[in-house]
Structures are given as structure tokens and as C-alpha cells.
Amino acid sequence: MKPESADNIMRRTILSSMILIPIIPFILVIFIGYFYSKIAIENRTVESMQRIVEDHRQMIDTFLRERRTNLEFIINTHAFEDLNTSRSIEFVYHNLRTISNAFVDLGVFDEDGLHVAYHGPYQLEGKVYKKEPWFKEVMETGVHISDVFLGFRDYPHFIIAVKKTENSRTWVLRATIDTHIFNTMVGRIRIGDTGEAYIINRDGVFQTQPRTGGNLLETDPSRLKYLKHHDGIATYTSLRDYGWFGGLSTPVHDDYLVATVWLKEKPWLLVARQEKRDAFSGLRAVMYMIISIAAIGSATIVLVAFNQTGRLLQRIKDVSGEKAHLENQLIHATRLAELGQMAAGFAHEINNPLQIIRSEQALMDFILTEMKEKKEITNDQSIEELEDSMHQMIVQIERCSGITQAILKFGRHTEPQIEDIELKDFIPEIAGTISNKASVHGISVKQLIDEETPMVRGDKGQLQQVLINLFNNAIDTIVDRHGSHGGKLSISAKAAGDKWVDIAVQDNGTGISPESMEKIFSPFFTTKPPGKGTGLGLSVCFGIVEGLGGKMDVSSQVGRGTTFTVRLPAATA
Template sequence: MPDRSFTISATRDFPYYRKVWKKVVAILIASAFLPLAIIGGGMYVYLARTIKHKTMEALQAEAVSHKRDIDSFLTERIMDLKLISENNGLSKMMSPGAIEQVLSSLQRELPCFQDLGVIGADGEHLAYTGPYDLKAKNYRNTVWFKAVMDDGVSVSDVFTGFRNVPHFIIAVKRNEGKTLWILRATVMSSLFDNIVTQLAGNTKADAYLINSKGDFQTNARKGGELMMKSQVLPPGRFKGVQVEEKGTTLTLTTWLETVSWLSVVSIDTRDLFEDSRRVRNMGLFVILLGGFVIILSILFTTDSLVSMLEEKRKNNRRLDLRLRRAAFLASLMKLSKGVFSDLTDILSNIHVTGTLMKEQIGLADVCETDLMAEQIFSEAIRGRNLIDSFIRFAGPEDPVIMAVDIHMMLDHIIVFLRTALIEKNIGVITDFQAGFPTVRSDGNALCQVLLTLLVNAASAVSANGSIFVSTSMKENGVMILISDDGPGLGKADMEYLFEPQYSTDRGDSGFGLSISRDIMERIGGRISVRNGEEHGAVFEVQVPGGFVWEYPDAKGVIPN
């Protein structure tokens, strides 16, 4: 039986098919994993690229949106100051309490405005409201003052100035006839920071502003403080969004419209592509798990197949040995047949010589020579029977035709079974027809059939039971009836009794009756069974008078 227990394939003993095992495993693994790798890898690359492309598009859109929001914020603040300056006029703004009221209303709208000042064309404060005492300050030489005087509007870079706190200035110029004045508001960087950060929708992104010199105009989340030099070197002005990937950092930059500040959005690509990485890891896990299952299946299947091959090979080897043995025996028997044929001739010579001697010896010596002649005959006959038995053993398919005295054969079998019959005190009642002829048949085979039936009958009957044996002559041969007073046969027994391996409690091994049926068919006879009228089973054996042979191209009867 093949070894069904599962052990590691590489350590199992496949002495003849190890190479086949390796080849099959390699081919199966390659054919399973190559498409998997190509399809899986291709899909992963395609998906990763698509995800990256879409993400970049979304990020660019976000950077543009961020820039627009900041621009809008600053534009709105400039508009606020313009509206105030235009609506109120210089005289009103300088009237007591007016500027405080305007600042208050501005702060209500947006708390980022810290103070408000009205400055004359000479840079002196005409009016001021705020937490600092800046009325005496002159801004004539400041950058933002010059810018607003030149351009009418100015948004300064972040600086600390007189107050020593980071802030930036939004200033608008107003011409009232010949009078020129400037409305200036201070935006606190800390508050502006919050606005810029809030505008950046992606919470994982770092959004900040730098001026054209590269100084931070807002705080950056990761190592960038206000007014410090940033690592980003502002390029010349450009339109749209510039994308730069350095290491794991992706940076998107775009220039603001209202002020010469660069809006920077930087994000860690590890955070950005976390989802796609998760998908990739999950895919890899599925592939590895699937691969593991595939490898296990391949090993298990290949193991089973190769084990079967090994087992088959062993069986073939055993069969081969048997065939060789059979071939040897056959050749031996072929040789033996020639030898026995010569021996038969020798015995025949002895026999005929003995017969002649017996006939020609004088009366005086008759007693002694008769004895000697009888010994010669009996030895010659014994030798012939021995040769017949041996040849029959060597070629059981070749029947040996002989004149069979069925009564004598039955008597011999009954004597042979005597011990078994005595044990159960079984009586054998015979009813042999007088004048019964001898039949020419395969005596040994017929003897085997009758012996099987009588042994089975002896097994079937209980203690003190009886077996009945009768013979009768029929038109083309003879019939032998063997019956018993046992329990008889069931319906299934009757149907399958002569099938190979079907055994009953009558003592048949499962082959005896099957072989008997084959023998009877081979010698042209028939065997059948029925239940007795009262009890027991009745076997009918019909033996043809002359030996009947069955050949593909010939059919006939050897005359008796």
C-alpha cells in the first residue's frame, strides 16, 4: 500500500521518480506563478500609476485652490481698506473716535487686524488706533510706504518693525483732490497663519507661504518658523503649479497674484500613497497566501501522483519477476515436455515388452514371471500417471483425456472424505445405476468438481445428516446428482452461487463452485443447482459421453 501520511516532499523517498517529481513541481509552479506575477504585477503597476496620477491631479487642484483662497483673502482685505478710505475720507477718519470705530467694525469681521493708521504723504501718522504707541513714528523710508506711494496698494512682507512682533502691513493710497493719504492696517501673522493653515484642506499636508527671498511668511508645521529662511529657493515667477519630488517629500508651489509670495504645499509621499501602499500590501499578502496554497496543492498532488507511479513501478517489478519466473517455468516445461515424451515412449516400450513377455513365457514359470510382468505393467502405468499429473500441473489448461469410471471416482472421493464424514456422523447414501458406462473426459478436472460438491455438502449438513449421491444415464452422457439434507440455499445464493468470490455458509471458499462451473463448461458438461423438494440443495452435474472440445474454428465430439 502506498504511504498516505503527509511528509515534506523533498524528504520523501522517490528513488526512481525524483527527477520527474522535480520537473513536475517546477513546471507547475512556473505555470502557476508566471501568469500570476505578470497579471498581478501589471495590474499593480497600472493601478499605482493611475492612483499616483489622480492623486497628483487632486493635489495640484488643491494647491491652486489654496492659492486662490489666500489671494481672495488678501484681495478682500485690500478692498476693505479701499472702501473705508473712499467712504470715510480723511477728515472723517481724523475726527475723534472715527478710526477706533472703523477698526472695531473691521475686527468684528476679522480679528486678524491689530491696528489701523492714517498716514500722510510725508510718512507721519495723522491718526492711529491700536495697542502700540506709534503716532510719533515716521514710515517715509519703509519699503511698504514707498510701494504704496508708487503702486497705490501695498502688502508688505512679514517683519517685526517697531512693535517687535511678526506682522505685515496692508496699505492703500487715497487721493482726495490735492490731499494724499494712506490707510494702513496691520495683520498679525499668528492669526494669518491660522487662516492659511485652515485653507489647506489636506490635513497631512504642510501649507505655508514664503516671500521672494525665501523667508517664511507663515509658520510651517515641519521645521519652518516665521521669517526664517526656508529650504525652498523661490524660482522666478511662473504660472500654474510647479511640482517637485525630493526623497519622500512632494512639494507643490504656486505664486500668489496679490503679493509676491510663493504658496507652498508639501506632503510626505508615504502619507500621500498610504492607501495605495495598503492595497499593494494586501495584494502581496493575497498573492503570498494564494502562492502558499498553490505550492501546497502542487506538492500534495505531485506527491500523490509520484507515489502512485512508485507503487506502480514496484508492482510492475513484482509482476515482472513473476512473469520472468513464469517464462522460466514455461521454458522449463517446454523442455520437460520433450523429456517426458521420451520417458513416455520408454515406459510404453517397457509396457509392451512386459505384455509380450507375459504372453510368451512358458507355463512352468507362469507364477513368478506373471508377478514380474505385473510389476513392469504397474510401474509403467505409475510412471505414465506421474507424467500426466506433472504435465497437468504444468499446463492446467490442457485437459488430459482418459476413460473415467465415475462410480469408482465417486467411491474414491467418499473414502477420501471418510474422516470428515465420521466426525459429524454423516451418512452417504449412493444410488448408482447398474451398467454405467465409462466416459471419456478430463478425469482430473471432473474429480475436482465432484470433490468440491461433496466437500460443500459435507459442510452444509448438520451432525447426523445425510448426503445422497446418484447416477443415471442420459441420451448424450451421464448425470450425477449430489444432494443433502442441509438448510438449502437462499434466493441470493441461487443467483450468485457460481460467481467468483461468492461464498455461503456451505463451506465454499468463494472459488470452488466458480471453478467447477468453468471446468464443466470446458469439458462440454453443465452444473446446476436447485433446492430439494423438502430440504437441502441438489447439484446436478451433466457429463457428456465423449469429450467435447470448444475451439474457435472447430467443434466436435471425440467418440467414446
């Protein structure tokens, strides 16, 4: 599996849990909130509709009852003879008008339906109503309130008629009610923008002029379903009728919240209705608010999740990078230690044959000298060449010996003598030992020891070895680049955080190529010409610094110079 895809899987896992875990309860809360506010708003809306319809029913019933009792009062306080003339009825009519101007006319009928007296805008005296349904009903039940009709007058009106029987005489008093006044009274009922009220009779015929959807005295078959007889107030609404979201997505204009109630005075149905869109507009506002909260909340959760996941991953990446770096260092250090041991064993074994070669060489040299003295060989040139060769053997043995000594030093595991070292004193002391060599090569040596540099824990001898090695390397590389002019070497020391002290040796020498950087601390790696360096100096330094619990690092740029940094544990005060 590629590390990248593993990264992606981790990213997805973290991201999805960071989004899902807060968003599920969040959405749940939102839905519960919506659900309950919906119920509350619905109930409130329906209740207010019911209250309105009930209030108006009472008002209309009161109106009808008052008109009826007006007539009953007249008929009960007068005898037929008092009212059977135009003059007397006119007098009563005018009194009646002072009570309610809804009365349009007033008339008196005898038991045969003959209109004996009348006052009003028409000439109706002398007409016989015996066969009219209203007359029949009033004769039967004693009181009659008619539906609205056009009648002889071709003008919408309804009548109230009452009957009286005294001294074996029966007579009827009838009044016409101005539909316009009645209509205005019912039509005044306004609810919201689209709410309205109207009255229909038992056959579904409009008794008042509805604001929408029909005309007076017409029948709207769609409203017939309301006509089923019921007690109290009936409401017609359901979730399905206006949808879960309050008709948010599809504005329905002809879907209504309806409340109906039967009048008590007359089998008329008072219908109040309001477009659900309008009635439940509060619900829509809540819905908008909830959608906004959900959107903003979700967006926030997602944004935060992305942000945090990014940070978390970066942190994980940093830590694993650090871990990998430490592992590398550890492997490197282990490998160095193993190499050291192997090299030490190797050096020991090489020393024995070297000793033999040395003995053999000495023997050969001795014999050659003897032969020369005894004149057994006389060719001077050959002798010279042989002697040169002998000398070379010594030189090369010395060289091998130098290498093995260095290896043995490298592989040696002596316990360091740990003590607190004051760098302000120690570094100038060490720098003093190389100042001669530096000035010979025209190198200016700068010491930048911070006044606040704490003491370090280490072994003086080992630290000296490390620093001298670094100084010598620096001088060599400076000489390579600058000859005997313009070299700069600086030694600095300062605290690195609370626990560490950095000692840096910086030169302006040739610098180290990136390929060499990788192997810089490996044993036997050297850029010096053969015979000049063993390639062990820096690896010994590295081993020492690791052994002291520190870290050694290098940064370099070809053509600009190199900085070696030795990080040692600060002495605990």
C-alpha cells in the same frame, strides 16, 4: 538509473509544472493589479492635494484682496482732511473692525512719510517713514502688502498700504494685519495626520508658523527649491522618492508629497505638504492586501500541487505495480505453456524406451519362470530376490508411466467446450464425489454458495478437474495436519464485481511456506514425498484457469491453512 531517482525526477517535473504554470500568471496578475492601483492611488492623492492647495490659495487670496479693497474703499470715499485727526481715524478704524477683526491698527501718512493720524495700540503719530522700503514702494506702485516682519513693535505682523492722489495731494492709508489670525487661517489646513500648509515669501522665509520643521520668520534652505516661479500648482513627488513599495520597508518621516501655488495678491508661495507615508497610506493597504493574496494564493497553489502530485504519483505507482504484476503473470503463463510443450515432447520420447524396458522385463520374467520350472536355478533366496527385483521394475515403470501420462495431460491443448455453468448445481455435484473421501478422514465439508452467484463461462470437464484437484490437495494437507479429526474444508462461491465470480477452496491444513508459494504453480513442484505426487496438478489447474480467461490465486499461512481462489468470467446475461 535507480527507479527511485526516476521517481524523484518525475515528482520534480510534475511538481514544478503544477506550481509554475498557475503561479506565473497569478503573480503577473498580482503585479499588474498592484501597478495599476498604485498609479490610481498616486493620481488620486496628488489630485486631492492639488485641489486642497488651490482651494486654500483662493481663500487666502480672497482674504488679502478683501483687506486691500477695505482700505481702498476707505481711501476712495474719504478726503485726506477727513482722516488726518485721531478722532476721525478712530471712527473709521472701528467701522473697519466690524468688517474684519484682523485689522490691528490704522494710520494715515502724508506724502513725506509723516504719520499724521493713527489709531492702534501704539504711539506712532509723528514718526516719519519716508525712508522705509514699504513707503517707497507704495508711493511708486500705489499699493503694498508687506512680508511678515517684527518692526518697531517686536511682534510679527504685516501691513497693507494704499495710496491716493487727488487735487495734487498724495496721501497713504496703512493698516496692520494681525498675523495670528492669518496664521490660524493658513494653519487650519490639515490633510490626513501629517498634512500641513504654510506660506513662504520669495526668500523662503516662513510667513506663517509651520507645524513642523521651522518657525515663523526663519528660513529653511531645504524648501528653497519650491521657490522657482511657476504658474498654477506644482507638485513634487516621484516613485524614487518614496520607493516602489510606498515606503513600506523604511518608514521615512521627512519625505513629503508637496504641492505649491503662488498667491495672486502677493508673491507668497502657499505650500501644502504631507508625509508620503501618510499620503500614500492607501497604497500601503493595497500592498498589504496584495502581499496577503499572493502569499495565500501561492501557498494554496503549492499545497494543491503537492497534494495532486502525491496522488498522481501514487496512481502511477499503482498502475505500474499492476502492470508489473500482469507482466509477471503473463511471463509465468508463457513459461508454463512452453514448459508444457517441452514436457509433452519429453514424455513422448520417454514412453518408447519405457516400452522397451517393459518388454525386456517381461522377457526376463518369462525366462526366469521357465528356468525355475525346469529347476535350472535352485537357490530359492536368489529366485526370491530376483522376483522382487522384477516386481520393482514393473512398479517403477508404472511410476514413470504415471508421470508421462500426467505430463501429456498437462501439455495437451484441447479446445475447451465453453458453456454457462450454474455453480449452485455444479459445485455440490463435484463436492459429492469427494464427500466419501472427506468423511473417511473426519473432514467436515462446508459449501457456501451465495444465492446471487451468477453463472460462469467455462468447460465443465476442465472445471471439474480443477476443483477435484484442489479438493484432493486440501484433503491431503488436512490429513497431514489433523489426521482423522478436526479437518475443515469449505467451498465458497460468490460474485466479484460485475464481471467475475470467485470460487474459493479453503482448508485448515498445514499451510504453504512463503518459499513454496512462489513456485506453487510451477510444473513438477511438489511438497509431497517422492512417488506420491507428480507436481503437475496445480500447474495443470493454473493452465486450465488461464485458458478459460480466469485467474488463479493462493493465500496461505503456515499452521493455519490455505485458500485457493479461482476467478472465472461471469456469464453475460
